[in-house]
Amino acid sequence: MAKKPTGKNTSGRGQRDLTVKVKTARGRKLSSTRWLQRQLNDPYVQRARAEGYRGRAAFKIMELDDKFRFLVPGARVVDLGCAPGGWIQVAVPRINALGEKSGKRIGRIIGVDLQEVDPIPGAEIHQLDFMADDADEQVKEWLGGKADVVMSDMAAASSGHKQTDHLRIIALCETAAQFAFEVLEEGGTFVAKVLAGGTEGELQKILKQRFDKVANVKPPASRSDSSEKFVVATGFRG
Numbered sequence: 001m002a003k004k005p006t007g008k009n010t011s012g013r014g015q016r017d018l019t020v021k022v023k024t025a026r027g028r029k030l031s032s033t034r035w036l037q038r039q040l041n042d043p044y045v046q047r048a049r050a051e052g053y054r055g056r057a058a059f060k061i062m063e064l065d066d067k068f069r070f071l072v073p074g075a076r077v078v079d080l081g082c083a084p085g086g087w088i089q090v091a092v093p094r095i096n097a098l099g100e101k102s103g104k105r106i107g108r109i110i111g112v113d114l115q116e117v118d119p120i121p122g123a124e125i126h127q128l129d130f131m132a133d134d135a136d137e138q139v140k141e142w143l144g145g146k147a148d149v150v151m152s153d154m155a156a157a158s159s160g161h162k163q164t165d166h167l168r169i170i171a172l173c174e175t176a177a178q179f180a181f182e183v184l185e186e187g188g189t190f191v192a193k194v195l196a197g198g199t200e201g202e203l204q205k206i207l208k209q210r211f212d213k214v215a216n217v218k219p220p221a222s223r224s225d226s227s228e229k230f231v232v233a234t235g236f237r238g
Helices: 030-041 043-051 058-068 086-094 135-143 162-183 201-210
Strands: 076-080 108-113 124-127 147-152 184-195 211-217 228-236
Touching: 043 058, 058 086, 058 184, 058 211, 058 228, 076 086, 076 135, 076 162, 086 108, 108 135, 135 147, 135 162, 147 162, 162 184, 162 201, 162 228, 201 211, 201 228
Parallel strands: 076 108, 076 147, 108 124, 147 184
Antiparallel strands: 184 228, 211 228
16 A cells, blocks of 8 residues: 655654755745645655656545555456546556566556646547537547546546535536446446535435445545545446
């Protein structure tokens, strides 16, 4: 299981404040300065750079899979809103998409996004609006059948208003769930990001009608000051 980075100095020579300070530059908003400072001091951002992942979000799916074990060799996976590709980078070796695990089944992963995404070895990435009428059929055609996992780290563009953002991401997650109902194999798994805010009850109700188990998880890689959490629904009833 991936361990949460501490970012501490453990050299035994006494602790030092290693926090990177960022000055507010002319023309830069205070909020932007705070975001930049948080990024520079985030151990997951530093670890993502060191290990070659396209973003800190890679550790979120890593930690969720360590707990629920849905990215197994041979799995057929669809990643909705896959940009920049960190979740795909984690999935490729775990499902054995490159066939590097001798004697294990070879998986497949299809990534879709509205924007163009740089290629990732072992994955097939398409520029597609998953809300389009025929998107589910198109994805099943690319995948060569139904999926074992549908996962989504999508979030609507921030409006700056907490409740509005909550409603937007819940609506997005509900749409992703409906897509999953069309493409998932019986027994499959749906994983998606949500924001806590009070209206996620309807989403939970919908998922509990279609899956054996529905869990709400905040992985260690999610920032503690964020309302972000993930829903993991397993055992799709078809």
